Amino acid sequence: MRTWCLSDQNLRRIKKLQTLKQININPYPSEEYTRTYNSKEIRNNYKNKKKVLLAGRIIRIRRMGKASFLELKDKYGIIQIYISINNFNYENKIYNLFFKKLIDIGDIIGITGYLFKTKNNQISVEAKKIKLLSKCLHTLPNVKIDKMGKTFDSFSNPEKRHRMKYVDFLVNEEIQKVILTRIKIITFIRNYLNQRNYLEVETPILQSIPGGAIARPFITYHNSLKSTLYLRISNELYLKKLLVGGFEKVYEFSRNFRNEGIDKKHNPEFTILEVYLAYKDYYWMMKFTEKFLHKICCNISQCFPLKFGKQDLNFLSPFIDPFQQITFFEALKIYTGFDISDMLENEIIKICTEINVKIDKNMKKGQILDQIFSQKCEKQILKPTFIIDFPIEMSPLAKKHRFKNGLSERFELIINGVEIANSYSELNDPIDQFKRFKKQIKLYNKMESENMLIDQDFILSLEYGMPPCAGIGFGLDRLIMLFTNQKNINDVLFFPSIKSLENRKNNFN
Structure with a gap:
């Protein structure tokens, strides 16, 4: 003991x-x-x-x-x-x-x-x-409220609550209700998709190449294979391989791992719901997303508006109150006052100085645009809004826009200042995809090797022919934060990642 x-x-x-x-x-x-x-x-x-x-x-x-x-x-x-x-x-x-x-x-x-x-x-x-x-060997927190309404002995210290989730669930019924709502939402989503003939699939968590996104991976070593492996940062490329293999409607609750920062919206391991289906595009996926969120909302709140902080969020039928659509460059113009859609990279850098956007000197155009959007636009978008038609530099896995040069067929769904979903008309041209990956290498030259950015087997699969398709990834933890009115991702996770107990002994003395 x-x-x-x-x-x-x-x-x-x-x-x-x-x-x-x-x-x-x-x-x-x-x-x-x-x-x-x-x-x-x-x-x-x-x-x-x-x-x-x-x-x-x-x-x-x-x-x-x-x-x-x-x-x-x-x-x-x-x-x-x-x-x-x-x-x-x-x-x-x-x-x-x-x-x-x-x-x-x-x-x-x-x-x-x-x-x-x-x-x-x-x-x-x-x-x-x-x-x-x-036999219980610890005194349970026993909340007391005096005549003045003051609360004593509550289990409210954030670090203790998030470390000792078993006690948090035991004594804070509201948090237990949040987790039960999480389970209810996941069960509803699974049933909703299964009833529409989507197949729930499984893709590898241990991968030889951390593909499908740009993120710092967790690294491990397989003794029998004598090779370095990476915990999954994205399952996107594997789901597309399944489309190549003839599975036309697939989805996965993907546990992903990224060795990066921790804050109220980010945990090193998190859950993404990825959905892919053949012969659709990102226009179709926007309609699907509105209807999908409306159904989830009705399942947990009888179609009444959701309260998130002081904001009322309405998920009525898309025919009654459709989500707003704004192009990426329109959003930048609205929230910065500058139209930078036709500006060169050096001109955009000067604008960053004027509007106080912090960028790294090694960043290229796509990364700079991403920083402007993240720092100046995203947090101000409260109502459910599709940000559409991103620059091609920011979207290496999305098709080029069929009508607009330099743009891609991609949207992000922003709600209450947070990205909830990301979707593309998926790129299925193997030659174009290979060229895009090569460009990524120049942008992210800090990566260990070319092979960490180019999944040769994925390119090979595209060469066999992937049907035109649309895909979307929902940040499931963030979605549940939204539907349960929680501002900290740790409150919607069963066991969030926090510093080791050995580093925090004194906090429990």
């Missing part, structure tokens, strides 16, 4: 644990515990003196001499338990020693008893048997 960071309360509970073992009560029994009812079923099917077996965690105890009350919490709610010394026949040991001295808030117990209602008409269980199922 760990020896650091044990408080006096921890030590007292450990002593109780030892006492339990000394009197032959197993604090962690292994046999199955049969439950006949949960708290919800008890409330919905109350019958006086009905026998019930239930289990849960103690969240409150009121000890009062020869009779006591406790509140037991399970998945479905809270139920009151009445404990009386008269119901136990072991020389009062069960009540006076086991219950009064060795049972604590946080312990998981099983109760056998009979239903009744108190004088206040509260449904309760009169316990005839108590079985300890798991």
Whole structure:
């Protein structure tokens, strides 16, 4: 057992644990515990003196001499338990020693008893048997609110909450609801796509080339293959290979990994929903996206507007309130005051100085434009908006625009100042794709080698012929942040990435 960071309360509970073992009560029994009812079923099917077996965690105890009350919490709610010394026949040991001295808030117990209602008409269980199922060795945070409305002892420290998610879920019901909404959204998406004959597929997480995006990868080594491998930064190229192979409608909940910064919108591992289908383009995908988000919204909020901070976000039918569409260069003009659509690179650099956009001296035109958009435009776009027709320099995997020179058939969906989705009419010309990859090498010369940017097998697959297609990637974690009104990505993840515990011991003393 760990020896650091044990408080006096921890030590007292450990002593109780030892006492339990000394009197032959197993604090962690292994046999199955049969439950006949949960708290919800008890409330919905109350019958006086009905026998019930239930289990849960103690969240409150009121000890009062020869009779006591406790509140037991399970998945479905809270139920009151009445404990009386008269119901136990072991020389009062069960009540006076086991219950009064060795049972604590946080312990998981099983109760056998009979239903009744108190004088206040509260449904309760009169316990005839108590079985300890798991001893809790820590004091649970117990939120208290005084007469002035001031809150005490809440589990609200962000670092503790995000490190100890199991406690966060246990004591902060709102965060548990957020995670349950996450599960509900993912289940809905899966059903929605499956019903429309999309195939859920799986692509490799360990890859020989970190392709499909420009990002710093996590690197590992495979001993048997004697080769360096990379954790997936994108699954896009593999999904396109499946289209080459004849699978026309595919999707994947892709766990991706990028060895880069951490903030309220970025986690080193994150989930992307990627959807690809043959014989469609990015115009079709915009219509699909509006309808798709409308269906998700209706599934979780009955089609009412969502509240995100102070902003009301409306996802009505695309026929009633379609998302706004603005071209990339129109957005730059709106939010910077400059029309830079026809400017050369050196002219754009001068504009960056005027509008106070920070850029690196080694950046090329596409990267500079990306910085201008990120720093000056994105955060100001609140209503759901498609930013369309990006410069070709910023879109190496998208088709050239069929009508507009120098642009690509690409859109990003921005909502409340955050990129939610990215979509292309996918490039399927292998020669053009190879040339684009070669240009990327010059832009990102910090990469280790040419092979880290050019997936030769992907080019080969395109040479066999990929049907015209549209693809989209939704930032699933960000989407869930939006639908649950959360401002920190850590609140929508089961277990976010944070600094190692060894570096944070002092915070828990």
